[in-house]
Amino acid sequence: MRVAVIGQGYVGLTGAVALTHQGHQVTGIEQDPDRLRALREGRAPVFEPGLPEQLTAAGATGRLRFTDSVTESHRRTPFDIVLVTVGTPPSADGSADLTQVDAVLEEVLRLLPAPCVVLKSTVPPGTSAMLAETHPGLRERFAYNPEFLNQGSALEDWAVPARIVAGTWSESGLEALRELYAGVSAPWVATTPSGAEMIKYASNAFLATKISFANEVAGMCCGPDIDIDHVMQGVGFDPRIGHAFLQPGLGYGDSCLPKDTNALAHWAGTEGLATPLLRATIAVNDAQAGLAIQILRTELGAGLGDGPGDDLADGLADAEIAVLGVRYEPWSDDLRAAPSRTVVPALLGQGARVRVWDPGTDTGTTAGLFPGARAAASLPDAVEGAHAAVVLTEWPQAIEADWRGLAALLDEPRLVIDGKNCLSPEQMHDLPVRYRSVGTRLPPSAVHSGASRRADPRMEA
Numbered sequence: 001m002r003v004a005v006i007g008q009g010y011v012g013l014t015g016a017v018a019l020t021h022q023g024h025q026v027t028g029i030e031q032d033p034d035r036l037r038a039l040r041e042g043r044a045p046v047f048e049p050g051l052p053e054q055l056t057a058a059g060a061t062g063r064l065r066f067t068d069s070v071t072e073s074h075r076r077t078p079f080d081i082v083l084v085t086v087g088t089p090p091s092a093d094g095s096a097d098l099t100q101v102d103a104v105l106e107e108v109l110r111l112l113p114a115p116c117v118v119l120k121s122t123v124p125p126g127t128s129a130m131l132a133e134t135h136p137g138l139r140e141r142f143a144y145n146p147e148f149l150n151q152g153s154a155l156e157d158w159a160v161p162a163r164i165v166a167g168t169w170s171e172s173g174l175e176a177l178r179e180l181y182a183g184v185s186a187p188w189v190a191t192t193p194s195g196a197e198m199i200k201y202a203s204n205a206f207l208a209t210k211i212s213f214a215n216e217v218a219g220m221c222c223g224p225d226i227d228i229d230h231v232m233q234g235v236g237f238d239p240r241i242g243h244a245f246l247q248p249g250l251g252y253g254d255s256c257l258p259k260d261t262n263a264l265a266h267w268a269g270t271e272g273l274a275t276p277l278l279r280a281t282i283a284v285n286d287a288q289a290g291l292a293i294q295i296l297r298t299e300l301g302a303g304l305g306d307g308p309g310d311d312l313a314d315g316l317a318d319a320e321i322a323v324l325g326v327r328y329e330p331w332s333d334d335l336r337a338a339p340s341r342t343v344v345p346a347l348l349g350q351g352a353r354v355r356v357w358d359p360g361t362d363t364g365t366t367a368g369l370f371p372g373a374r375a376a377a378s379l380p381d382a383v384e385g386a387h388a389a390v391v392l393t394e395w396p397q398a399i400e401a402d403w404r405g406l407a408a409l410l411d412e413p414r415l416v417i418d419g420k421n422c423l424s425p426e427q428m429h430d431l432p433v434r435y436r437s438v439g440t441r442l443p444p445s446a447v448h449s450g451a452s453r454r455a456d457p458r459m460e461a
């Protein structure tokens with residue numbers, strides 16, 4: 001098939017590459033001149049494991065090209081199918097901003113009846129139906145086909161999707177999707193476009209709910225003899241539950257879960273629908289980013305002043321804080337909703353002096369993201385002289401670091417907040433640091449010998 005993919009971000013570019021490898025003739029359409037230039041030079045403008053190699057291989061087939069105009073490209077040789085993969089970022093009120101989608105569809109609808117239009121961007125239920133009301137001919141040439149890829153395994157998710165959701169009104173729409181995904185083995189869910197739009201939001205809302213649930217349980221694992229890791233391991237082995245998305249932390253912070261949960265709640269609100277569970281999920285998540293600040297205030301208040309909270313009752317003035325990790329996950333450079341974006345400004349706002357280290361983000365980008373903070377060149381550079389280190393990303397470089405050496409560089413009270421529960425509790429409890437995680441994590445010795453009910457191992461210096 002001759003395929004256009006409009007919007008060469010995480011979804012569109014990985015899709016263009018994957019569809020080329022499937023044998024299609026693909027044109028990636030991108031309006032951002034810097035992204036387009038990079039693509040034409042064979043460079044991937046977004047980070048995704050394996051993408052540079054796969055992009056080169058796809059380019060070598062001669063079936064992948066990039067341009068900035070779907071209309072001109074279509075005029076030269078008509079497309080069979082046009083995929084829309086532009087962004088739907090959050091608006092200030094939490095709703096999905098459909099400006100990019102509207103602009104693209106306006107252009108693409110002028111190309112009808114030739115290509116089939118496949119909308120993949122995440123949009124609120126009813127969006128496609130509203131479009132069809134104003135463009136009745138669209139019903140025969142349209143599919144809403146949500147994308148479920150995970151950043152970090154996006155190419156694999158395109159090649160072997162967990163499911164293909166086909167929201168169509170017509171046999172011809174469904175047939176176009178079947179041809180697009182010929183050779184891809186996955187269960188199909190054929191439904192209406194509105195149903196498909198709801199499937200996408202409901203999936204992300206459920207994943208977000210799992211994370212908020214794990215965080216709420218972590219909050220209950222605050223005694224010295226309930227280990228949150230053991231609890232979630234035990235819960236997740238139930239095949240009805242599974243281990244995915246049960247890791248506690250400082251809240252979900254990839255680019256999709258915060259925006260999609262908020263957009264769904266906003267949409268339900270405008271429809272007059274009650275969503276108490278979804279709203280609770282969001283509320284737990286919003287509070288979770290504040291946990292690091294809360295621990296810092298409690299622990300540093302006692303550690304820096306003459307007594308608990310003396311110096312820092314109104315903030316974190318005089319505190320030197322090392323933030324270890326800008327990214328939400330090491331395998332994605334998508335920083336749109338990373339917890340660092342909330343935590344670092346909050347620390348600065350409370351008067352702390354902040355150094356930020358991230359081995360996957362250059363110091364210029366880090367400095368630009370966090371005016372007022374210092375971009376540290378290395379882990380020791382970040383930690384030296386800091387009262388506390390806050391781990392926000394499970395970087396292997398942080399997990400495997402010489403924490404004995406780093407502990408020696410920290411200043412009293414040598415607090416380490418593990419916002420990803422990724423450091424070894426055994427190692428951390430053995431060091432002269434105050435180790436705090438999200439919920440209690442016990443060293444194996446405490447489990448086997450039976451920990452005291454009174455002493456909280458997280459607080460041991």
Ligand SMILES: NC(=O)c1ccc[n+]([C@@H]2O[C@H](COP(=O)([O-])OP(=O)(O)OC[C@H]3O[C@@H](n4cnc5c(N)ncnc54)[C@H](O)[C@@H]3O)[C@@H](O)[C@H]2O)c1
Nearest residue numbers: 007008009010011029030031032085086087088121122147
């Ligand atoms: N990123 C993910 O992990 C993921 C996963 C599943 C679904 N989604 C959804 O897929 C959609 C795309 O997400 P993304 O992360 O790839 O977004 P993105 O912001 O990374 O990419 C969108 C791209 O579209 C380009 N664009 C915008 N308007 C254009 C136009 N008129 N012509 C050509 N190019 C245009 C932008 O310049 C940008 O490069 C969103 O709705 C998102 O919610 C994202």
